[in-house]
Amino acid sequence: xxxxxxxxxxxxxxxxxxxxxxxxxxxxxxxxxxxxxxxxxxxxxxxxxxxxxxxxxxxxxxxxxxxxxxxxxxxxxxxxxxxxxxxxxxxxxxxxxxxxxxxxxxxxxxxxxxxxxxxxxxxxxxxxxxxxxxxxxxxxxxxxxxxxxxxxxxxxxxxxxxxxxxxxxxxxxxxxxxxxxxxxxxxxxxxxxxxxxxxxxxxxxxxxxxxxxxxxxxxxxxxxxxxxxxxxxxxxxxxxxxxxxxxxxxxxxxxxxxxxxxxxxxxxxxxxxxxxxxxxxxxxxxxxxxxxxxxxxxxxxxxxxxxxxxxxxxxxxxxxxxxxxxxxxxxxxxxxxxxxxxxxxxxxxxxxxxxxxxxxxxxxxxxxxxxxxxxxxxxxxxxxxxxxxxxxxxxxx
Numbered sequence: 001x002x003x004x005x006x007x008x009x010x011x012x013x014x015x016x017x018x019x020x021x022x023x024x025x026x027x028x029x030x031x032x033x034x035x036x037x038x039x040x041x042x043x044x045x046x047x048x049x050x051x052x053x054x055x056x057x058x059x060x061x062x063x064x065x066x067x068x069x070x071x072x073x074x075x076x077x078x079x080x081x082x083x084x085x086x087x088x089x090x091x092x093x094x095x096x097x098x099x100x101x102x103x104x105x106x107x108x109x110x111x112x113x114x115x116x117x118x119x120x121x122x123x124x125x126x127x128x129x130x131x132x133x134x135x136x137x138x139x140x141x142x143x144x145x146x147x148x149x150x151x152x153x154x155x156x157x158x159x160x161x162x163x164x165x166x167x168x169x170x171x172x173x174x175x176x177x178x179x180x181x182x183x184x185x186x187x188x189x190x191x192x193x194x195x196x197x198x199x200x201x202x203x204x205x206x207x208x209x210x211x212x213x214x215x216x217x218x219x220x221x222x223x224x225x226x227x228x229x230x231x232x233x234x235x236x237x238x239x240x241x242x243x244x245x246x247x248x249x250x251x252x253x254x255x256x257x258x259x260x261x262x263x264x265x266x267x268x269x270x271x272x273x274x275x276x277x278x279x280x281x282x283x284x285x286x287x288x289x290x291x292x293x294x295x296x297x298x299x300x301x302x303x304x305x306x307x308x309x310x311x312x313x314x315x316x317x318x319x320x321x322x323x324x325x326x327x328x329x330x331x332x333x334x335x336x337x338x339x340x341x342x343x344x345x346x347x348x349x350x351x352x353x354x355x356x357x358x359x360x361x362x363x364x365x366x367x368x369x370x371x372x373x374x375x376x377x378x379x380x381x382x383x384x385x386x387x388x389x390x391x392x393x394x395x396x397x
Contacts, residue, residue: 035340037090039333047384082162094206097198105165144179204241252283
């Protein structure tokens with residue numbers, strides 16, 4: 001059976017090579033997103049999102065650029081949140097636990113129906129619309145409790161709505177809604193216990209991400225009553241949300257340290273911008289200023305280098321002081337995620353083989369200091385990117 005994927009039009013070899021070179025940063029950015037979105041499953045996450053984004057890659061090669069991490073960050077994040085939803089929602093996404101309960105139409109049909117059609121059933125559509133609407137309204141109620149909804153909060157709402165995979169009209173209607181007071185939220189139909197707990201968890205995480213406000217806490221406790229959650233569940237979810245936020249802060253700061261070291265002598269401009277974007281993506285909103293300050297101070301600080309050399313071109317990039325000690329609290333999944341994102345950032349400039357070898361040696365030293373194996377991490381990132389490029393190259397034949 002012929003491949004149903006639309007091919008790019010045949011191009012001269014030099015044009016195809018140029019197009020593929022321009023696609024490397026696109027694929028690298030998507031790999032960074034995937035690595036940070038699903039810690040502990042780097043290869044599956046990167047491979048999955050690149051496959052789901054194949055049509056966008058073909059369109060890019062045909063001259064129709066998509067949103068990028070450094071060009072249109074908000075649109076880029078929302079589009080990738082939707083792309084990765086059927087694999088797993090990003091760990092930083094408020095209400096991501098709700099999406100995990102199959103409250104998304106991006107996964108397509110389930111059960112026997114999937115053998116005959118990828119279209120979800122009307123029952124699935126109504127379930128996702130009902131539960132997804134409740135989750136988004138709850139999230140908006142929390143965000144609006146302490147004042148006007150910020151641009152970052154609007155982006156998070158848009159990412160959740162996109163992850164639901166609703167028809168365009170329903171999604172737009174949900175996006176355009178004004179906040180609804182928690183007392184007026186309509187909890188109707190069957191509300192599964194796991195979904196109710198996920199909504200409560202998402203509400204606490206949303207509030208804790210930018211610093212818990214007493215008004216937000218009041219809204220969440222009122223929401224918990226509507227969801228029929230016990231006092232013990234409420235306190236447990238609150239503690240878990242605070243722990244997630246603090247763990248993410250450490251990942252974000254460590255990622256900045258690792259990435260700025262790798263990109264200190266980046267062959268193309270944009271290293272600090274890329275490092276900052278990665279740090280913001282990995283860390284909660286309440287710590288964004290801390291991450292940005294670390295990027296700025298790192299860029300301005302003199303390198304901690306080897307003995308003086310007569311050749312300025314051979315100056316060594318700054319080396320973070322004792323990464324292992326500074327980030328001893330990093331858990332294994334967070335460590336692997338930040339290393340994978342950092343290696344994808346190193347590939348962003350499409351380095352020549354000689355430079356790639358130098359980056360590899362530097363990366364492997366950093367990975368070893370953090371207690372991981374560089375080759376394992378690199379393979380989980382490089383393999384899916386190489387395969388995606390090969391598939392696109394074949395389509396450009």
